[in-house]
Amino acid sequence: MNADTTAPHVVVAGGGITGLAAAHRLALAGHRVTLLEADGRLGGKLLAGEVAGAPVDLGAESLLARRPEAVALARAVGLGDRLQAPATTTASVWSRGDLVPMPKGHVMGVPGDARAVEGLLSEEGVRRIAADPDLPPTVIGDDVAIGAYVAARMGPEVVDRLVEPLLGGVYAGDAHRISMRAAVPALFEAARAHPTLTDAVRAVQRAGAAVPADAAGAATGLGGSVFAGVEGGVGTLPGAVAGAVRAAGGEIVPNTPVTALRRTGATGWQVVAGDRVLTADAVLLATPAGPAAALLAEHAPAAASGLGAIEYASMALVTLAFRRADVSLPAGSGFLVPPVDGRTIKASTFSSQKWRWVADAAPDLFVLRTSVGRHGEEEQLRREDADLVDASLEDLAAAVGLAARPVATVVTRWAGGLPQYPVGHLARVARVREAVAALPGLRIAGAAYDGVGIPACIASAHRAADEIAGALTGGTPGRADEIIATSETAPPGAGHSS
Incomplete structure (x- = not known):
């Protein structure tokens, strides 16, 4: 035309x-x-590539399917039949040396019930969350840092072990600086309207449960899936x-x-x-x-x-391909890592388990990736590729017992990749x-x-x-x-x- x-x-x-x-x-x-x-x-930050001949995403790897914009645009440009829901959404948190199933019943790491985080937090941490309904209401002004607010209501441990790896991971930032109004607006408004944070979380959860799967997701066969991928990346x-x-x-x-x-x-x-x-x-x-x-x-x-x-945060993605016969990993899509534990990696995605298109394209390989670096950790991007690969392998060995050596690796640096809120x-x-x-x-x-x-x-x-x-x-x-x-x-x- x-x-x-x-x-x-x-x-x-x-x-x-x-x-x-x-x-x-x-x-x-x-x-x-x-x-x-x-x-x-x-x-920009969307980049399709390959490792050992297997197609992979070397940047953003999924679309939030509960919002219509990305799914609708993909359909409008002819990718509708390539949209896929994740094969698994079960994830873990690597905390204090153990893999713990990701708790349910939370809003970006903020729980609505103390029982939801049993097993991830200490007994004192769970008691601290359970005490939130007994605290006097907190008056919130025009904005507040979500880490500071949640720590004041539910204690610092839930911020360190759940909010930081989840919400802080999304922004590659510090939850104690991230604006709740900007990053989690529904929770911010609910917190202003309810006397306790527990009540606010439950209100957000009720509102979410009342919304049916969006039309865009349903029309592409994604059903109520929260996220979507694209075959080929x-x-x-x-x-x-x-x-x-x-x-x-x-x-x-x-x-x-x-x-x-x-x-x-x-x-x-x-x-x-x-x-x-x-x-x-x-x-x-x-x-x-x-x-x-x-x-x-x-x-x-x-x-x-x-x-x-x-301000912007910089990070690196380390993509690794192994012979499938050499790898035996826990079920699920991967794990998050609380920064408080001082590990190098902040998360790992088991791509061959999360996305069918990755597994189908390379059945003899197992592909996974790790993320390294957050706001204020720009020195991580100055490390050599081999150093980032070795550091990732060291953490993977400690987290999931991975002892195999990769047959191929790709390190992708995203300098100034994520704006801070x-x-x-x-x-x-x-x-x-x-x-x-x-x-x-x-x-x-x-x-x-x-x-x-x-x-x-x-x-x-x-x-x-x-x-x-x-x-x-x-x-x-x-x-x-x-x-x-x-x-x-x-x-x-x-x-x-x-």
């Missing part, structure tokens, strides 16, 4: 899943779209979205970083990218906070200042958005704002794209909504595949 040369031209800066999702939405709505990516590869999603953007007439230009923005008239923009200068009716910045801050410094200094203050994050984002909104024809989107998960990034992209489309069409972005709704409810396999 050739783009309508008379249609408004939108430049999207950033070719991660956020930028691609925004370009896809705008292109389907009939806008001329040019996506500029600084790197030679699209996809979640890392294949960017290529499929890029193919759909091009098919809709959009242009995608890799190896082309945006270096400057210039205002042209009341609403237009010039986008400087290498030796190219593009004239645009609107610009959507889908870059990390730092590059966005640099581009906004002249036009919205308050927004640039807020974005420049956002400290207390006050949402207020900062609101101030940034207010400053950006004063610039006609410019919007921002990405993991730095409304959530680090893939569905949250896609939702952020759609929000920004719809605001731009609405402004360009006089406040009536209905065509975009209608076209995308049609494409996202197409039969599995329809559309474009990678």
Whole structure:
């Protein structure tokens, strides 16, 4: 399809899943779209690769299926028949040298019943949680660090042994700095409305139980599965979205970083990218906070200042392939590691047990991966590949008795991979958005704002794209909504595949 040369031209800066999702939405709505990516590869933190010839994800490996955005986009670009629920979701916590089954009945590590964490916590830790209903209500202001709040109500042990490896692992951060309002908004609102944290957790659980499996998950055969994978890897999603953007007439230009923005008239923009200068009716910045801050410094200094203050965590993924005959591991999808125990790895995923497509593609191999590094541990990424592999093997031997040597390994470093959401994050984002909104024809989107998960990034992209489309069409972005709704409810396999 050739783009309508008379249609408004939108430049999207950033070719991660956020930028691609925004370009896809705008292109389907009939806008001329040019996506500029600084790197030679699209996809950002989504990366499909291989180890010993076996296809694997070397970045994000699953989609939150309870939110519709990622599953719907995968279906819209032809990956519907490749969506898979995990073969197992049973996980453990490697705590104090023992593998303990992951407790049930919690909200991101915060239990609604002290009995749920028996076996993971000490008797004193369990008693401390059970005492929460007897404590006077805690008054919560505009925001609070989830680690500090939970420790005050239920004791520090549940934070160290469960909240840190779960919620802290999602953000590769410190639960004592993570904003409860930003990271677990449902629990934050419930905690403000209920006298005890136990009551708040149970209220969130009741609300979740009352919501049926989302339509997107049910329509793809995922049922009520919380997570979904993609056969061949979640890392294949960017290529499929890029193919759909091009098919809709959009242009995608890799190896082309945006270096400057210039205002042209009341609403237009010039986008400087290498030796190219593009004239645009609107610009959507889908870059990390730092590059966005640099581009906004002249036009919205308050927004640039807020974005420049956002910190990022770096981490590494160590993917290992073993001869299947040499490996005998516990059942389940893997385990989490409390940072308080001082181990090198923070988690391990047994990929060949978690994903059928991994096992089917390499039946003679067993693939697993470990994660290393969190916010403030950037020195981990400076270690040699061989050192990270050896450290992972040492911890795996101690955790699950793995004595085999891998036949192949891949170390993937994600420098500045995950934005941190400290207390006050949402207020900062609101101030940034207010400053950006004063610039006609410019919007921002990405993991730095409304959530680090893939569905949250896609939702952020759609929000920004719809605001731009609405402004360009006089406040009536209905065509975009209608076209995308049609494409996202197409039969599995329809559309474009990678």
